[in-house]
Amino acid sequence: MDEYYLGLVLVPTLIGVLAAVSCALLGNFLVLRKQSLMGDAVSHVVLPGIVVAFIATGSMAVAPMLLGAAVAALISALLIELVRNLGKVEPGAAMGVVFTALFALGVVLLEQSDTRNVHFDVEHALYGNLESLVWLDGTGLSALFDSQALADLPPQLGRLAMATVVVVLFVVFFWRQLVVSTFDPVFAQASGVPVRFIGATLISLVAVVAVTAFEAVGAIITIAMLICPAAAARLMTNRLVPQLLWSVLFAIVSAVVGFWAAGSGMELIGSGFSVSAAGMIAAVSGIILGLCACIGPQRMGALA
C-alpha cells in the first residue's frame, strides 16, 4: 500500500490543492467586489464551450476544449453586461438568464452530438473525477527522479500548477491596482487606475482557472473554492493580506481533508466504498465556512 501512496493519494491531493488555492486566491476579490456568483456563472457556461469545441474538432483534445471554454466564459460575461444594461435589471437576474440559457444550450448540444464513444457526460463535467487522476508510475520516492515515470504524471497537474502561478503573478504584480479598484473604484478611476481593465482581467482569470480546474476536478469544486474559503477568511480578519493567507489555508485544508475523507476516511468508519472526492471537498469547505460564521473573530465586521 505504501509504495502506491505517492501516486494514488499525494498526486490527486496535490491536484485538488492547486485547484483549490488558485480559485481561493481569486475568490477573495470576487467576494469583496460582491461578484461571487460570477464564478458560479462562468463555471456553468464552460460546458457549452467545451461541447462546441468538441463538435467543431471532433476530438477530446485538450487545447481546443480549453479555448472553447474560455471563449464561452468571456462571451457570457459580455452577455451578462448587455442584458444588465439593456434590460436595466439587477446583475443577479441578468446572470441567471445568461448562464441558465447557455448551460441549457450546452446540454442540448451534448445530447444531440454523438458522444457515445468518448467518456463525456454532464455528471462528469459537474463533479469531475479527481480519484482517477493518479500517477501509476509513482511507486516510490525514486520515481520523482525518473524522467520516464515523471512523464506519466497526469497532465492536469502541470496545467493547474501553471494556472496557479499565473494567478499568483497577477495578484502580486497588480496588487495595488486590484486593491484600490476593489475597495474604492471611484478613487481608483480618478487616480488613473484602469478599473475596467483590472475588472475584466480578474473575470478572465476566473474563467481560465475555472476552465483548467473544471477539466481536472469538475465545476463543483471550482464554484465552492471560488467562494467558500474567501468568505470564511473574510470572517477571520479585517486585513486583506491575512485574509488571502487564511483563504489559502482553508482551501488547502478543504482539499486535503475532503480527499482523505472521501477515500480513507470512509474506510476508517468501516464502510467499504469511496465517495466523490470533489463533492466531499466542496462539503468540507462549506463546513469550514459554517465554523467561521460561528466563531470567526471578525464575523460581524469592524462595526460589531
Next chain:
Amino acid sequence: MIDVSAFINAVTFNAGYNTAIVAIGAVLLGWAGGTVGTFLLLRQRSLVSDALSHATLPGVGVAFLVMASLGGTGRFLPGLLLGAAISAMIGLACVEWLTRKTRLKSDAAIGAVLSSFFGLGVVLLTVIQSLGIGRQAGIGNFLLGSTSGMLRNEAITLAVLALCVALLVFLFRRPLTLVCFDEIFARTSGINIQRTDLLLMFLVMAVTVTGLRVVGLILVVALLIIPPVAARFWTDKTNVMIVVSGAIGAISGFIGTALSASVPNFPAGPVIVLVAAVLFVISLLFAPARGVFSGLYRSRTFSNKVHMRQGLLAILRGEAIYDRDTIKVLRAKKFIRGDGTPTRTGLDAAENAAREEALWSCYLRDNPDAAYRAARMRLDPIAERLTAGEISELEKQFSSPTTVVSGSTA
C-alpha cells in the same frame, strides 16, 4: 430532424397520456414559475432560488437512503420531493443566517450554500451508487430532469403538484403584488411584510421542488428568472409584467415539452429553458415598450424631430444648413430644394415652427416645473400637448409687447 406530425400530436395533446399530463404540468409550472419569479425579481432576490434548487440535492439523497433502508425502492417520488423540500428550506435558512449573522453579502452566502450543499448531495449520490441499490437511475434525473421514462403516477403527481402551486400563486398574488410594488403602502394597509416574504420563499421552494424532476435542479432557476426578465421588456407596470411573465413561462413549458416529445434526444428541461431563452431574446429585441429596436426607433424619431425644428428655425433666420441629417429630413418633407433654398411650404412650416418655439418658451417660463416633461414634448405640435385654453392664454401674453420672447432654440 424534427418530426412534424409528432410535434403536432404533442401540441394537440395526442402524443400519449403521459406526455399530455407532463405537458399540462409543465404549462402550470411555467406559469407559476413566471409569476412567482416576477415577485422574486422585483424583490431583487432572483438568485436566492439558485441556492434553493442546488440545496435540494442532499435532501433527495437522504430521502432515497431512508426509503431504501426502510425496504422500499427509494424511487418513491413524493418521498424524494419531500426530502428535497426539507433540505431546500435548510439551505434557505443557511443563506438567511449567513447574511444576517455575519458580514457576508447575499451573493457570497448564496454561492457558499449552493456549492457546499451541492457537494454534499454529490457525496450522497456516490454513496447510493456504491451501495448498488438497484434502480438508482431515477436520482440522476434530478440533476437535469427527464420526462422520458417517467412512470404514469409520477407524471400525475407532478401535474397535481403543479396545479396546487399554481392555485397557491393565484390565491396569494394580491398581497405579493402589493409588497413588491409599494412596500410602505403595503405595510400601512396592514400587510405583514416579513410573513409575505416568507410566503414568497415558500412558493419559490414549491416551484423549485415541483420542477426538479422535469427541468432538473441546475436549470429549474431558469423558470423563475428568464420569464420575468423577458417580461420586463414588454411593460413598466407591475400588474402587466406579472401576467406577461406567467404567459411566457407557460408558453415555454408547453412548446418545450412538445418539442422534447417529438425530437429524439431532446431532454425536456433544457429545451424548456431554451424556448424561454428564445422568447427572452425576442422580447429583448422586439418588445414595443423597452425592446432594443423600439428604443432605436424612438431615438431616431426624436433626433429627426430635433433636426426638423432646428432646420426650420435656420430657414427662418436665413442661415445656410450644412448638417447632412438636417438636410435629409427637410428634403424628405420637400421643405427645401436640391440647392438648399426653401420652398413655399418650407417657409410656411418655418414660421409655424418659430411660433411653436416661442409659445413653448412662454409656457416653460411660466411653468418651470414642467421643464423635465417638456424636454421631449416641445418638439411636438403644441396643440397636441396643451389645451386650447392654455394656448390662447399663451398667445395673449405673446401678443403683448412686454413679454415677447426672442426665438430661442430647442
